[in-house]
Each structure stands twice: as structure tokens, then as C-alpha cells.
Amino acid sequence: MSALPTTSREWHLVARPNGVPRPQDFALREVPVAQPGPGQILVRNLHLSVDPYMRGRMNDVKSYVPPFQLNQPMDGGAVGVVVAVGDDSPAGSFAVGDHVLHGLGWREYALLDAAHAVKVDAGNAPLSTYLGVLGxxxxxxxxxxxxxxxxxxxxxxxxxxxxxxxxxxxxxxxxxxxxxxxxxxxxxxxxxxxxxxxxxxxxxxxxxxxxxxxxxxxxxxxxxxxxxxxxxxxxxxxxxxxxxxxxxxxxxxxxxxxxxxxxxxxxxxxxxxxxxxxxxxxxxxxxxxxxxxxxxxxxxxxxxDGKLHYEETVVEGIENNVEAFLGMLRGDNTGKMVVTLPAQAAIDN
Amino acid sequence: MSALPTTSREWHLVARPNGVPRPQDFALREVPVAQPGPGQILVRNLHLSVDPYMRGRMNDVKSYVPPFQLNQPMDGGAVGVVVAVGDDSPAGSFAVGDHVLHGLGWREYALLDAAHAVKVDAGNAPLSTYLGVLGxxxxxxxxxxxxxxxxxxxxxxxxxxxxxxxxxxxxxxxxxxxxxxxxxxxxxxxxxxxxxxxxxxxxxxxxxxxxxxxxxxxxxxxxxxxxxxxxxxxxxxxxxxxxxxxxxxxxxxxxxxxxxxxxxxxxxxxxxxxxxxxxxxxxxxxxxxxxxxxxxxxxxxxxxDGKLHYEETVVEGIENNVEAFLGMLRGDNTGKMVVTLPAQAAIDN
Known part of the structure; x- marks a missing residue:
């Protein structure tokens, strides 16, 4: 296994938007990465989702999903690769190198309970489709x-x-x-x-x-x-x-x-x-x-069978996650809007 | 059989209301009564219904029931007594004295195809309830x-x-x-x-x-x-x-x-x-x-069984049909608003 990361960048909501969100309502912060504890996995995110429902979570109102908290990482759908597994991870669950779908997007590395991740097959369909057409x-x-x-x-x-x-x-x-x-x-x-x-x-x-x-x-x-x-x-x-x-x-x-x-x-x-x-x-x-x-x-x-067509609008880099979200609200995207992070294959695989 | 009527009073819409209907949008007119032809019955109305949906029919717009026509009789639910039956009325259908529910209200006498009337039992429940709680x-x-x-x-x-x-x-x-x-x-x-x-x-x-x-x-x-x-x-x-x-x-x-x-x-x-x-x-x-x-x-x-209670607000007389309708729109009624016409038992039965 390659060296594990010591820091990760993640997006925080720092002010509740009034109307159209502004870039200054968000901040990209660097935080330490903890190693996975018992039953946990550490995932390096490869594709992050931005979706319309996230706008509602920026307001401090009761809704079907709880609001984002100020100065805490935002979350959302993500697909990534497992880079570390906690000591007594449940038998038969995840191994380093597995691809998983989970709910801790808006960040480079996600530490989560293995029970909150679902394995996905990169050979079956492109990984990003698990955030869109197959998600x-x-x-x-x-x-x-x-x-x-x-x-x-x-x-x-x-x-x-x-x-x-x-x-x-x-x-x-x-x-x-x-x-x-x-x-x-x-x-x-x-x-x-x-x-x-x-x-x-x-x-x-x-x-x-x-x-x-x-x-x-x-x-x-x-x-x-x-x-x-x-x-x-x-x-x-x-x-x-x-x-x-x-x-x-x-x-x-x-x-x-x-x-x-x-x-x-x-x-x-x-x-x-x-x-x-x-x-x-x-x-x-x-x-x-x-x-x-x-x-x-x-x-x-x-x-x-080639009967159902899908498109993706891909934005590169964690630093452009907010801009991707705002663009999606404006309708800049065609098909699913996805933020893709560098593969860094040389480091982790 | 008693002498049949030669004239009947009926309400016509004479102007399309703009907003709250005014009394002058309606006219009570006396018209000759024709004798029932083959398959027809002549009904003396006893109870006339006024209902909220009738307001929509006063506008000249396509809706789920066609609009009332200007200078034609309005219609609506009514219960009455059969006073004459056409010569070759369908076997087993109606006899003079039967009580029927039908759709030609807003008038004293209704001439209609027997197929458009339903017999109701005055012994089972008060006749007016067939316009309300049982209607x-x-x-x-x-x-x-x-x-x-x-x-x-x-x-x-x-x-x-x-x-x-x-x-x-x-x-x-x-x-x-x-x-x-x-x-x-x-x-x-x-x-x-x-x-x-x-x-x-x-x-x-x-x-x-x-x-x-x-x-x-x-x-x-x-x-x-x-x-x-x-x-x-x-x-x-x-x-x-x-x-x-x-x-x-x-x-x-x-x-x-x-x-x-x-x-x-x-x-x-x-x-x-x-x-x-x-x-x-x-x-x-x-x-x-x-x-x-x-x-x-x-x-x-x-x-x-006395488990379900109903109330009626009864207005007497064909001349008060419009006022009953307007009162119902204002909410003057409690329970079903009904217009009851004189029984005239001495004449027809």
C-alpha cells in the first residue's frame, strides 16, 4: 500500500446564502486526515456529485434532509477508491483498491463507516455513472x-x-x-x-x-x-x-x-x-x-444496448466544486454535472 | 289524475355574472308546459338543489359541465313527483305519483325522458335527502x-x-x-x-x-x-x-x-x-x-342508527331560488341548502 495522505481539502459552508449563493459563502479548507478506526474505511474520492437539492440544505430550515452546518464540511454523493481499511472491518466487506459509492462528497478524502458505503463495479460502467444515469x-x-x-x-x-x-x-x-x-x-x-x-x-x-x-x-x-x-x-x-x-x-x-x-x-x-x-x-x-x-x-x-444515451458535464478539481454547483443551478450543465478529481494513480495504487 | 298544469315558472340566466352574481343576472319566467311525448314523463318538482358548482356554469368557459346558456332555463338536481307519463313509456318504469330524482331543477315542472330519472323511496328517507346526505x-x-x-x-x-x-x-x-x-x-x-x-x-x-x-x-x-x-x-x-x-x-x-x-x-x-x-x-x-x-x-x-347527523337549510318557493343560491355562496346555509316548493297536494294527488 502506498503512503497515506496526511491532509485533505474539503468545502465548508461559511455563510448561509440569501438568494443566489456567492463564492464567498464557501471556503476550501485543509484538514488532517485520520486513519480508519475499527469498522471504518478511508476513501480517496474520484468523482463528486453536485445536485439541485443541495441548495435547500444551505438554508437553516427543517427539510427532508438536514441543513448543512456552518463551518463544517458539506456532503453529497461521491465515488472513490478505498485507500485504507480499519483493523476489524467487517469480514468480506472492503479491501484497498475497491471502488465505492458513498455520501461524503465535497472533499478529497472521506473517512466513513464501512456500512455507509456500497461497492460499485468499474468494469460494468464508468465510475461517474453511479452518480448519474445509474445512480x-x-x-x-x-x-x-x-x-x-x-x-x-x-x-x-x-x-x-x-x-x-x-x-x-x-x-x-x-x-x-x-x-x-x-x-x-x-x-x-x-x-x-x-x-x-x-x-x-x-x-x-x-x-x-x-x-x-x-x-x-x-x-x-x-x-x-x-x-x-x-x-x-x-x-x-x-x-x-x-x-x-x-x-x-x-x-x-x-x-x-x-x-x-x-x-x-x-x-x-x-x-x-x-x-x-x-x-x-x-x-x-x-x-x-x-x-x-x-x-x-x-x-x-x-x-x-445503446438505447439510452447520457451526457455528463465534467468539471476538474476540488477547487472548482463550488463553481460546478453554481453552474449547475444556472443550467450550464448538460446531463449530470460531476466534479472529477485527479487520479493520482502513482501515489495510491 | 288531476288537471295538468298549463304553465310553469323557471329561472333563466339573462346575464353572465362578473364576480358575485347579482339578482338581475337572473329572471323567473313563465312558460307553457307541454304534455309528455313517447318515453317522457312530466314531473312536478318538490325540492330543488343549489350547489357551488353551479357558479362555474354561469361563466362561458369550457369546464367539466357545459355552461348555462343565456335566456334558457338553468338546471340542477331536483326531486319531484311524476304527474303525467307519455303514452308508450317503457314498461315497468314510472307511474303517476312516483317520486323521482332528476337533473332539471330551477323550475316548477320538468318534462324529461324517463331514462334520465331515478325512482326514490319517500318511505326510506325524506325526499330532500336525495339531494344531500344520500345524494x-x-x-x-x-x-x-x-x-x-x-x-x-x-x-x-x-x-x-x-x-x-x-x-x-x-x-x-x-x-x-x-x-x-x-x-x-x-x-x-x-x-x-x-x-x-x-x-x-x-x-x-x-x-x-x-x-x-x-x-x-x-x-x-x-x-x-x-x-x-x-x-x-x-x-x-x-x-x-x-x-x-x-x-x-x-x-x-x-x-x-x-x-x-x-x-x-x-x-x-x-x-x-x-x-x-x-x-x-x-x-x-x-x-x-x-x-x-x-x-x-x-x-x-x-x-x-342515528350515527350520522345531517342538517338542511330550507328556503321556500321557486321565487327564492336565486336568493338561496346566493346565500349558499355566501355561506348562509348550514348543511345542504334546498329550495322546497309547495306540495299542492289538493291539485295533483
């Missing part, structure tokens, strides 16, 4: 479309934020499962083109080019049956207007509102849900871990 | 709570407009089915007292006495699992705030908005539905006719 965003798309929105063959589906990690997968799963028509919105003409050319959407529009309601109506003249909401705001209002009788909306995200400092007005047309008997249902991936096995088999198969 | 509002409450809101034993339930025809029944069905706690809102202290004393609610508040969100929080310190919405507006926003994880809301009405001339802002906290995985689902009674038999048996049994 939490992928399961969100799969469970959200098929279970929460109760998608059925023949449905017309509209996805907002459709070039993102979740949205691009929702649209493709809908297509592969026999949707009548798949429509997506995105924030640039380049992304719209990608939806049409690479992800196989039937129609797509740039929501910055005109009112969402009008563009959706033009793209879905017969209305929609399912709406997968990553955006909230005027997207949700437009979708409520376009949903057909007994239509369903999976509420997955409201990125339009994450930086809001005032409560945003809700959809003014929500009363339409009565006459059209719409169902709006919130979605958290953690409710759907029972679908994990089925998800990995089905989506993994589509990827191997 | 459309009752089935709305029953299907809305048990199917749309997926009520389970042990749930805490909040009902808005709880002294109304639907709301009072929702609260009682919840209690009879094993709710942990039943909370209602109403628009006067007298109604609040009625909820506590007669309908067996565990807690109730007057929504005109203070902010709904604060009063609901005081009445439901542990949150709510089910919300049955008859009101919309700040009630819905307060309920979204109070709903527990995996809570469900049946969206039945939005009486707060029926007279609005501008789109009302939606709930500003709808994004909470994501983290709490709430389900909001619209409800129209016409989707649930398959529950009709089960509903009449179960609710009829509760009424016979």
Missing part, C-alpha cells in the same frame, strides 16, 4: 415516471429541465416504454437540439424564448397526460393548463425557486385540478429504494 | 374521503367548509371510520359550535376569526394526514403547510375563488409537496358512480 438521479427518473406519475404506454409526457441528469432520463424511459409523444423544455437552443438529436424527444423548446404555456401548447396540441416537474414556477402552471383529464404530475424539483428569497406564487390555475381530476404528487428518491435492483437491470441493459 | 354531495364526501384522499384508520383529517353539505359528511365519515382526530373550519361561531356539538368534530375554528394557518396549527399540533378541500385559497396553503409526510389532499372545491374575476395566486408553499411527498388530487363525483350502492347502504345505515 440517484437515474432512480429518481425511473421511479418518478413509472411509479409516482403512473406512466402508461400511449401517454404524452412533458418533462421540464429535460437536458438535466434526471430530465434527460425521464424522457428516454418514456420513449422506451411506449410514450405516444415526449416533449421537453430546456434553457438553451443547444440543449433543445440535443433533446431532439440525441435523446429522441419528439418535440422540445427553449423556455427562455417565449412563454412556457404558449410553447407547450404548440408542442402538445392534444395536451399531455404526464408532467415531470424539475422546475416549478411557470412551468408547473403551464403543465396544469395542458394536462388532460386524469393527468398526473410528479413534483420532483422546483429549481426556478431554489434561490428565491420570497415565497413564489403558486400556480394560479390549480383549481383546474378539480374538474380535470389531476393528481400532483411529490417525489423523493429515498421512498423508492425497493426499485433499485429492477432499475439497475433495466437501465443498465438499455445503456449496454 | 350527490353525500357521494362526493364518501368517495372523496375514502378513495381520492385514501383515508386510513388513525389518520388526522382536516375539512374546510365543514358545516356545508359535503364537509359535514366528510368529517362524520372520518369519525365513523376511525380517524384519530377530525378538524373542521367554518365561517361563523355558530357553525363551529355545530361542528363540535352535533357532528362530533374534535376541533373546529372560525376561519374569519384569524389566519387559517395559525388556527389550523393550534387545532392540529401533530399535523394532518388528510385534507378535504372545499375552499381553496389560504385554506389550501395552510393545509399544505400542516400535512405530514405522505399526506393527501382531495381537491373538491374552491368556493373562495368562484366569484374571483382575476386568477387567484396558488399556494406559495406548493414546493413543500416534494419533500413531504404529498398527493393532491382533484375530485369529481361523476368518476365514482360505481360506489353508489355501497355508499347508500353504508350511509343509509348510519342515518337509521
Amino acid at each position: 440517484m438521479p437515474g432512480l429518481t427518473a425511473y421511479a418518478g415516471l413509472l411509479r409516482v406519475a403512473e406512466f402508461h404506454e400511449g401517454d404524452t409526457v412533458f418533462v421540464s429541465g429535460a437536458a438535466g441528469a434526471v430530465g434527460s432520463q425521464v424522457g428516454q424511459i418514456a420513449r422506451l416504454k411506449g410514450a405516444k409523444r415526449v416533449i421537453g423544455s430546456a434553457g438553451s437552443d443547444e440543449k433543445v437540439q440535443l433533446l431532439l438529436d440525441k435523446y429522441g424527444f419528439d418535440a422540445a423548446f427553449n423556455y427562455k424564448s417565449g412563454p412556457v404555456a404558449e410553447q407547450l401548447k404548440a408542442a402538445a396540441p392534444d395536451g399531455i397526460d404526464v408532467y415531470f416537474d424539475n422546475v416549478g414556477g411557470d412551468h408547473l402552471e403551464a403543465a396544469i393548463g395542458a394536462l388532460n383529464v386524469h393527468g398526473r404530475a410528479a413534483l420532483c424539483g422546483a429549481i426556478a425557486q431554489y434561490n428565491a428569497t420570497e415565497p413564489a406564487p403558486g400556480p394560479r390555475n390549480l383549481a383546474l385540478a378539480i374538474g380535470k381530476r389531476l393528481t400532483l404528487r411529490g417525489l423523493l428518491v429515498s421512498d423508492h429504494n425497493d426499485l433499485q435492483q429492477q432499475f439497475v437491470e433495466e437501465v443498465g441493459g438499455w445503456i449496454r | 350527490m354531495p353525500g357521494l362526493t364526501a364518501y368517495a372523496g374521503l375514502l378513495r381520492v384522499a385514501e383515508f386510513h384508520e388513525g389518520d388526522t383529517v382536516f375539512v374546510s367548509g365543514a358545516a356545508g353539505a359535503v364537509g359535514s359528511q366528510v368529517g362524520q365519515i372520518a369519525r365513523l371510520k376511525g380517524a384519530k382526530r377530525v378538524i373542521g373550519s367554518a365561517g361563523s361561531d355558530e357553525k363551529v359550535q355545530l361542528l363540535l356539538d352535533k357532528y362530533g368534530f374534535d376541533a373546529a375554528f372560525n376561519y374569519k376569526s384569524g389566519p387559517v394557518a395559525e388556527q389550523l396549527k393550534a387545532a392540529a399540533p401533530d399535523g394532518i394526514d388528510v385534507y378535504f378541500d372545499n375552499v381553496g385559497g389560504d385554506h389550501l396553503e395552510a393545509a399544505i403547510g400542516a400535512l405530514n409526510v405522505h399526506g393527501r389532499a382531495a381537491l373538491c372545491g374552491a368556493i373562495a375563488q368562484y366569484n374571483a374575476t382575476e386568477p387567484a395566486p396558488g399556494p406559495r408553499n406548493l414546493a413543500l409537496a416534494i419533500g413531504k411527498r404529498l398527493t393532491l388530487r382533484g375530485l369529481l363525483v361523476s368518476d365514482h358512480n360505481d360506489l353508489q350502492q355501497q355508499f347508500v347502504e353504508e350511509v343509509g345505515g348510519w342515518i337509521r
